[in-house]
Amino acid sequence: MSGALEGIKVLDLTRVLAGPYCTMILADLGADVIKVEAPGGSDETRGWGPPFQNGVSAYYLCANRNKRSLTVDLKTEEGRDIVRELAKEADVLIHNFKSGSMEKWLLDYDSLKENNPKLVFCSITGFGESGPYRHLPGYDYIIQGMSGLMSITGDQDSSPFKIGVAMVDILTGLYSAISIEAALLERERSGKGQKIDMSLMDAAVSSLANVASNYLISGNVPQRLGNDHPNIVPYSIFKAMDGEIIIAVGNNRQFTTLCEVMKIPEIAKDEKYRTNEARVENRIELTNILENQLQLKSSEFWMELFSKNNIPCGPIQTMDQVFNHPQVIERDMVVQVNHPEAGSVKLVGSPIKLSRTATKVERHPPMQESILSRSFKKQGTLLKRFHNLSRKKLSTLGLIH
Template sequence: MEKAPSGPLRGLRVLDLTRVLAGPTCTQMLGDMGAEVIKIERPESGDDTRGFAPPVWPGTTESAYFLGVNRNKKSLTLDIAKEEGQAIIHQLLETCDILVENFKVGALAKYGLGFDQLKAKYPGLIYCSITGFGQTGPYAPRPGYDALIQGMGGVMSLTGEPEGLPQKVGVPVADLFAGLYGCIGILAALRHRERTGQGQQIDIGMLDTSVAWLANQGMNYLATGENPPRLGNQHPNIAPYQVFPTKDGHIVLSVGNDPTFERFCKSFGCEAMLEDPRFATNAERVANRDAVTATLTPVMQSKTTAEWVAALEERKIGCGPINKLSDVFADPHVKARGCTVDLTLSNGAAVTVIANPVRLSATPADYRIAPPLLGEHSEEVLTGLLGMTEAQVQALKDKGVV
């Protein structure tokens, strides 16, 4: 039996017209917080990520990618290009608080499901659109993909070794940030609706959000008009704050201020650096970062990574090993924090997913529904929520609507 929702968004219903990663990240977050999420998928094929394999989860035919962002959702297969499918969407909207979609700009309007077409009929509807470039501007019609957004948004120009190629981040951060910003917008819109009764459209462009998280590097450019160089693993504003080789591997050393640098030098035989004007302040160390690196590299190579971690932690100096994923998921702190959750698919297969990182003391994340099999909840939604008969559902299946 399905567990009743207990999160802060319980009682809210979300119509999920998203696929791949940005949109599903947003709707999974809403589901984890207690909202009922009805995921609309294409009959037979479903969300594109169902086919993003290998790897599939052992003992199943489900891709690991799909399982990662689709828990707490009910899967309803529906062809919205057919009039009957559009009619079902409208029936669902009579009961839904939020619609999230990541179609190309204008695509849903072809089916009568654009925001401007729906807002009069459903004035309280919160309608979140997540696209590559937003609903306006010269690039609005373009499709958006994570790697090209990373390139256009500037982060690739900042990532990589100084003499190497520009590098994208190793996970699809442009997609993930867009989904999370979408969720933030939805929560704000819910508060507005509480006060006024009115819904609104939330326009999330992946390029916009990528510009937003340029953070200190973006501000460095705005302050100077100079393009920041690629620095590899070094920090643009702090030194030493970087990767160093150790006797048996590598370590991240994070010396965040001058008192910490003094403590480091006095603890590990580097007092001479304190007398050198090139290293006297953080600003001087940043200006002379190559000299900092050259001076400290042999020092850092004198101990193993484990020895450095123990010694630096004892002196409250920021540091950490560079973990492989096998190290991450075996880490005692990661385990103690419950960063993974075990779920059981409806076919009985056990899967482990990455947990929601938002820790709410009174209403913690709610893991009540495992990622759904394709169309798993179609009959439940159509008969239980919309009141259709089994014969009506079968007729829809025969027409390829469901």
């Protein structure tokens, strides 16, 4: 079966994580993604390690599968001409250069749409293309701090913590993929492309969800609650006899059942804990009561008991436990691909499960030096003009033939 986005041509001028993650999603769905880098490889993540596998960065491998590769020097007019020619036939162009860079090179949306009015043009920047911070670069860590995410991560006795992965980049990549797909769908009706202005800051602020709503409604600045939920109790990590488990009780019925199976049914009837609102107000006292009971038995005992009674619970797993978990294995969340330099590489699989147009891993992440393969040359319309360039000109542009 063909991919859901088969026939969609994507010109990818991004690097690091947010943009490459977005285009990897599109590529997994069947889009023909051409990753454009400067001579020698301009994606910084190629050097972000250890770990490396045969000299290839694990970080780079995580976001670049299923893409073709092309070397173009955008510092030269000839290189920029190549992008203009490719953009004439592309469905999507995505970049994450600083605001103003594409305009300086005459590769901005207004310039490119003259020759391709159906082009969907996605810009990813730190702060967007409007506002007083539009010219500043954006980095996940800094945006985590500025957006408020770090102010609510950690506990009252700790410093603010960043999230354990570059979550702002991931969220921006996801929002970008959604936006591109929406613009392509709308194009089916209007016949016109459009520009998408994505911002790491916007994506991070949007992810604050209920915590942001709590502040906007109450005016109270949220504090760091560690592993506790700001709106629901008990919904946290609790200590059993031999370790910690997560209990996530979301309603009064579940709380009543929890108390019954823990042999403290009277707690569910106590006015201090009978409703979620009351439990939030008395979370510390309730947590102490629950942990006193939990520490009488092992975590395995409690999780088995809770699961039998439909009480949401779970362990806190390390990476080795995650990727050896039967559920993760069954869902194909680890895939293997052969790479000319790195050898056989394990990658995280796609979470997108479509019944007819399943995602596929068909290409390894592009190598350090881009090569125009025979199959790439056969792509036709996207590179027709490009293929007419002479071998000598390809060399002067920094392209490898």
